[in-house]
Amino acid sequence: MKLLEERIIKDGTVLPGGVLKVDCFLNHQLDIPLFCELAKEFYRLFADCNINKILTIEASGLGLASITAERFGCPVVFARKSRTKNLSPDVYSAKVFSFTHGEPYDALVSKKYLSPADNLLIIDDFLAMGEALTGLWSIAGQAGARVAGAGIAIEKAFQPGGDNLRKQGLRIESLARIASMDENGVTFC
Ligand code: 5GP
Numbered sequence: 001m002k003l004l005e006e007r008i009i010k011d012g013t014v015l016p017g018g019v020l021k022v023d024c025f026l027n028h029q030l031d032i033p034l035f036c037e038l039a040k041e042f043y044r045l046f047a048d049c050n051i052n053k054i055l056t057i058e059a060s061g062l063g064l065a066s067i068t069a070e071r072f073g074c075p076v077v078f079a080r081k082s083r084t085k086n087l088s089p090d091v092y093s094a095k096v097f098s099f100t101h102g103e104p105y106d107a108l109v110s111k112k113y114l115s116p117a118d119n120l121l122i123i124d125d126f127l128a129m130g131e132a133l134t135g136l137w138s139i140a141g142q143a144g145a146r147v148a149g150a151g152i153a154i155e156k157a158f159q160p161g162g163d164n165l166r167k168q169g170l171r172i173e174s175l176a177r178i179a180s181m182d183e184n185g186v187t188f189c
Helices: 002-011 032-049 062-072 131-143 161-167
Strands: 013-015 019-021 053-057 076-079 091-097 104-110 119-127 146-156 172-182 185-188
Touching (some): 002 032, 002 146, 002 172, 032 062, 032 119, 032 146, 032 172, 053 062, 053 131, 062 119, 076 104, 076 131, 091 131, 104 131, 146 161, 161 172
Parallel strands (some): 053 076, 119 146
Antiparallel strands (some): 013 019, 091 104, 172 185
């Protein structure tokens, strides 16, 4: 998506270790008019899929997932990364290794909010090694829910997550796919 690619070139910074910093518009300060355009595109791509719920993971997927859910007219469920007191003990869970934190955590969703009646669209800000998406797909499977696909803002296509999950049969639509990046800039697929 041209709009997102142009924004990455304008405001993104490539950090050592293969991390793209886009926190001025995507995952710390949130550019809501941009999110509305991304959500519109996710809606165009998945409009005929009868989505009844969006699934994402805290914290950085939540903004984009919420705006996208407004388009689909459905709720958002997000996986928590820690057991808070108000989280039901009855949860679906998946072990996820965090690319940015360099350590594993448990993604947790209350059994109350996912069921075999659900037809899910998974939304996240980034796809890198595919750990977060694998975890969410697993949680959906544990609930017996169907996953129509995943909508990703930025896929780092030079990392293996996207290809691996597509090979396993998951439909993934990424709005910007980065072929390579270094201190000189970003190249899109
Ligand atoms: P994965 O699980 O696919 O390795 O990584 C996905 C998660 O890691 C995303 O939810 C995102 O929060 C974070 N992430 C991965 N790569 C990057 C990156 O280059 N920049 C930022 N800002 N976050 C990233």
